[in-house]
Amino acid sequence: MANEKYNLKNEIETLREDCLRPTRTFGRSTQIWVGCLLVIIGWGLYCYIHQLRDGLGVTAMRNYVSWGLYISTFVFFIGISHSGTLVSAILRITKQEWRRPITRSAELLTFVSLCFGGIQPIIDLGRPDRIMNLVFFGRIQSPLIWDIISIMTYFTGSTVFLFLPMIPDMALCRDRLTVVDTRYKKFKKWLYKFLAIGWQGTKSQWHRLELTMTIMTIVIIPVAVSVHTVVSYIFAMTLRPGWDSTVFGPYFVVGALYSGSACVILGMAAFRKLYHLEKYITPRHFDLIGRVVLALTMIYAYMNLNEYWIPAYKMATAEGHLLNDLFTGSYSTAFWTCQFGTVLLPIVIMAFPKGRKITPLVITCIIIAAGAWVKRYLIVVPTLLHPFMPIQEVPGTWSTYFPNYVEFSVTAACLAGIFLIITLFSKLFPMMAVWEVEEGIEIDHDKQMAIELREIRLAEEAKLLDLAKTNGGVVNEGNKSITQPA
Amino acid sequence: MADQNNKNEDGSTLPASNSGRRNFLKFGALAAGLTVVGGGLTKVFSGEKGQKVKLLSPDGKVYEANSDHLKEFRPPPVSNEEARKGIPNKKFVMVIDLAKCDGCKKCTEACQAMHYTESDREWIKVFKMQEANAEAPFYFPKPCFHCDNPTCTKVCPVNATFKREDGIVLIDNERCIGCRMCMAACPYSTRFFNWSHPSSAQTAALGNIKYSPEQSVPRRMGTVEKCDFCPDMLRQGKMPACVSGCPMNVIYFGDQNEDAVTNAAGVTVKLSKLLADNAGYRHLEELGTEPRVYYLPPKNRKYPVPEMENIGTDKKVKKHNTDMGNMGM
Numbered sequence: 047m048a049n050e051k052y053n054l055k056n057e058i059e060t061l062r063e064d065c066l067r068p069t070r071t072f073g074r075s076t077q078i079w080v081g082c083l084l085v086i087i088g089w090g091l092y093c094y095i096h097q098l099r100d101g102l103g104v105t106a107m108r109n110y111v112s113w114g115l116y117i118s119t120f121v122f123f124i125g126i127s128h129s130g131t132l133v134s135a136i137l138r139i140t141k142q143e144w145r146r147p148i149t150r151s152a153e154l155l156t157f158v159s160l161c162f163g164g165i166q167p168i169i170d171l172g173r174p175d176r177i178m179n180l181v182f183f184g185r186i187q188s189p190l191i192w193d194i195i196s197i198m199t200y201f202t203g204s205t206v207f208l209f210l211p212m213i214p215d216m217a218l219c220r221d222r223l224t225v226v227d228t229r230y231k232k233f234k235k236w237l238y239k240f241l242a243i244g245w246q247g248t249k250s251q252w253h254r255l256e257l258t259m260t261i262m263t264i265v266i267i268p269v270a271v272s273v274h275t276v277v278s279y280i281f282a283m284t285l286r287p288g289w290d291s292t293v294f295g296p297y298f299v300v301g302a303l304y305s306g307s308a309c310v311i312l313g314m315a316a317f318r319k320l321y322h323l324e325k326y327i328t329p330r331h332f333d334l335i336g337r338v339v340l341a342l343t344m345i346y347a348y349m350n351l352n353e354y355w356i357p358a359y360k361m362a363t364a365e366g367h368l369l370n371d372l373f374t375g376s377y378s379t380a381f382w383t384c385q386f387g388t389v390l391l392p393i394v395i396m397a398f399p400k401g402r403k404i405t406p407l408v409i410t411c412i413i414i415a416a417g418a419w420v421k422r423y424l425i426v427v428p429t430l431l432h433p434f435m436p437i438q439e440v441p442g443t444w445s446t447y448f449p450n451y452v453e454f455s456v457t458a459a460c461l462a463g464i465f466l467i468i469t470l471f472s473k474l475f476p477m478m479a480v481w482e483v484e485e486g487i488e489i490d491h492d493k494q495m496a497i498e499l500r501e502i503r504l505a506e507e508a509k510l511l512d513l514a515k516t517n518g519g520v521v522n523e524g525n526k527s528i529t530q531p532a
Numbered sequence: 533m534a535d536q537n538n539k540n541e542d543g544s545t546l547p548a549s550n551s552g553r554r555n556f557l558k559f560g561a562l563a564a565g566l567t568v569v570g571g572g573l574t575k576v577f578s579g580e581k582g583q584k585v586k587l588l589s590p591d592g593k594v595y596e597a598n599s600d601h602l603k604e605f606r607p608p609p610v611s612n613e614e615a616r617k618g619i620p621n622k623k624f625v626m627v628i629d630l631a632k633c634d635g636c637k638k639c640t641e642a643c644q645a646m647h648y649t650e651s652d653r654e655w656i657k658v659f660k661m662q663e664a665n666a667e668a669p670f671y672f673p674k675p676c677f678h679c680d681n682p683t684c685t686k687v688c689p690v691n692a693t694f695k696r697e698d699g700i701v702l703i704d705n706e707r708c709i710g711c712r713m714c715m716a717a718c719p720y721s722t723r724f725f726n727w728s729h730p731s732s733a734q735t736a737a738l739g740n741i742k743y744s745p746e747q748s749v750p751r752r753m754g755t756v757e758k759c760d761f762c763p764d765m766l767r768q769g770k771m772p773a774c775v776s777g778c779p780m781n782v783i784y785f786g787d788q789n790e791d792a793v794t795n796a797a798g799v800t801v802k803l804s805k806l807l808a809d810n811a812g813y814r815h816l817e818e819l820g821t822e823p824r825v826y827y828l829p830p831k832n833r834k835y836p837v838p839e840m841e842n843i844g845t846d847k848k849v850k851k852h853n854t855d856m857g858n859m860g861m
Contacts, residue, residue, distance in 0.1 A: 100729070101753045102754065109725060110721065112725055113716060171709055171754075172708070172711070173709045173752075173754040176710075177709065179690040179709050180690060183690040183691050183707060184689060184690065187687075188686070188713065189713070190687070190711060194689075280687075281716075283686075283687065283717070284683060284719075285683055285717070285719045434720060434816055434819075435674065435720055438660060
């Protein structure tokens with residue numbers, strides 16, 4: 047028994063060290079990585095300043111395609127942000143034990159993609175200097191205002207949702223900091239102490255944390271659903287062919303969950319490899335979350351059927367022109383590649399256990415993530431090129447659209463920003479919720495203990511039975527008495 | 533640009549023959565000093581050197597003055613509040629008679645001159661339309677429809693575009709944040725975005741004119757603009773530029789409350805009768821936007837039908853005329 051307890055303590059100690067180790071180093075490769083990201087961000091910032099000074103005319107957008115890559119990216123990033131809710135809240139509420147090592151990275155992904163998703167419409171704004179007009183003159187009737195309210199609420203909620211389970215870990219970092227030597231000790235000491243907000247691990251603190259977590263878990267799910275629903279409403283509330291669709295809300299929510307959970311897998315794989323967490327994030331985890339993505343992809347396929355098959359059957363005039371362009375026209379290659387790569391292929395691959403092994407799953411998820419981004423583009427742009435009034439006698443640049451270097455640079459900078467924040471975060475804070483994993487280990491351990499105890503008891507009982515048999519009567523040992531059955 | 537200015541003056545004032553028509557807008561050009569008597573209007577501005585013109589002062593006295601000493605009167609722009617409220621007791625309405633349109637694009641020209649617009653921005657655009665192969669092609673001038681159930685003003689997050697009591701939909705480019713939600717929402721591709729700074733020639737031509745949502749200039753980068761039914765002209769009792777600029781008398785304009793519309797020739801007709809007699813309709817009625825612009829079908833056309841080239845086979849044209857010189861400027 048004493049030996050068992052010692053092992054558990056050992057195991058938890060290893061876990062804590064494994065989680066905290068990456069926060070103590072900032073190696074050469076990390077420095078180069080961060081340097082590259084900063085260069086990309088710097089260039090993107092330069093392009094954005096160019097755009098600010100000379101107007102959105104420096105992008106490829108013109109009067110017909112008045113929304114382009116920025117708005118597509120907005121929809122994509124906000125979609126990714128559903129990952130945290132899915133993994134953390136839904137899996138938490140359904141008491142899925144395997145969620146424990148991946149909640150932190152999922153919640154972080156939510157936080158960061160919301161930061162950069164939220165600024166996309168501002169980047170896309172013609173007059174960002176007048177942003178405060180939204181406060182002074184905001185009209186609740188506008189879907190854009192719904193977006194702002196909803197995204198701000200979700201951002202606040204998911205920041206709390208990221209922070210709450212970090213509190214015990216911050217206390218751990220704070221307490222461990224005194225034992226180990228590290229760079230920027232003074233800053234880290236202050237930071238951890240500040241973020242731990244006086245966590246001592248008392249019973250009442252644990253109770254309060256769990257209560258708050260439960261409330262947040264329940265509250266965040268409807269908020270997340272509302273976010274992508276109203277994101278779809280900036281399209282669905284118009285009369286434009288392709289956008290004027292009643293299925294857009296759920297279509298976007300499912301699309302968000304599915305692309306978000308694919309990105310969670312990518313994050314899991316990256317941190318597992320880079321921070322040597324193989325022991326905690328196992329192939330079993332990939333298999334299970336692979337099943338989740340499989341289920342979501344199937345729902346997404348069903349949504350696609352409704353979104354395209356219903357109007358395609360009827361081929362109403364304006365919608366028909368758009369659908370012809372998507373199915374057989376200038377966007378057909380992108381459209382069918384997208385449908386094949388993000389709907390059919392993932393279902394086929396992930397349906398088999400072999401497809402849910404780490405390597406094929408990661409490749410599938412890269413395809414899903416890239417495809418989801420292209421899909422957002424295919425939702426935004428072709429509709430704008432198919433207005434009700436014919437496009438006649440306009441400058442050539444108005445009737446086509448492909449993002450130019452400014453848009454690509456600014457978008458790349460945003461993506462680099464996401465990577466940068468995730469990198470810096472993981473170099474300051476543990477990328478697994480240590481206490482949650484500990485709890486999991488303890489639960490496992492308790493189960494193991496219970497099994498072992500039962501085995502011991504059974505063995506003892508068997509021994510006693512044997513003894514009784516040989517003695518041919520009743521045996522008393524301690525306070526246990528066994529009578530040989532007749 | 534100087535050339536455009538001249539056009540502006542010519543295009544925006546009514547021909548002399550119009551003087552007798554009912555002044556359906558009572559916002560006469562009341563100058564601070566002098567009011568120009570009806571018929572002399574055109575003569576004053578294009579008049580020869582040293583010509584004497586008779587002028588009526590607000591207190592009813594007649595003066596004679598040298599036309600060289602006269603300046604075009606431009607009333608000061610109304611306040612933002614007034615511009616948002618609109619002209620009281622009016623419901624402006626437009627009727628476009630497709631049977632009479634020969635696609636000369638003079639309306640577009642007049643509009644562009646009036647609003648100092650670059651040639652690629654056609655606030656009123658003349659489309660070549662053909663609904664189906666077996667149907668006859670026709671010219672289709674399309675301004676902003678100033679809908680009664682406007683999709684654009686509904687989605688504006690900051691109330692920068694708004695519907696006025698007189699039916700006009702305007703944009704306040706001092707408030708617009710440039711999100712382009714209204715452009716996405718408008719099913720008629722009516723709105724234009726100022727992707728760059730206005731050209732220096734345009735800025736120079738405008739001088740330091742004070743902005744009002746009613747005259748839509750000066751433009752500002754990063755904001756949206758569109759056809760405004762020329763409310764600054766309406767306040768002066770004049771017709772929108774496209775109406776008076778149409779040599780075919782295609783476009784009628786007026787007040788629905790008075791049930792009367794007038795065209796460039798000064799012919800005033802009963803709106804309800806005009807629509808009833810000619811089976812007037814609104815474009816894409818099924819969208820439910822309730823446009824304030826009516827069309828009379830292109831039956832018994834007086835002019836040759838447009839050559840559709842490749843345009844007729846598919847409403848969504850793939851070939852585009854990139855030569856802006858052909859656009860009538």
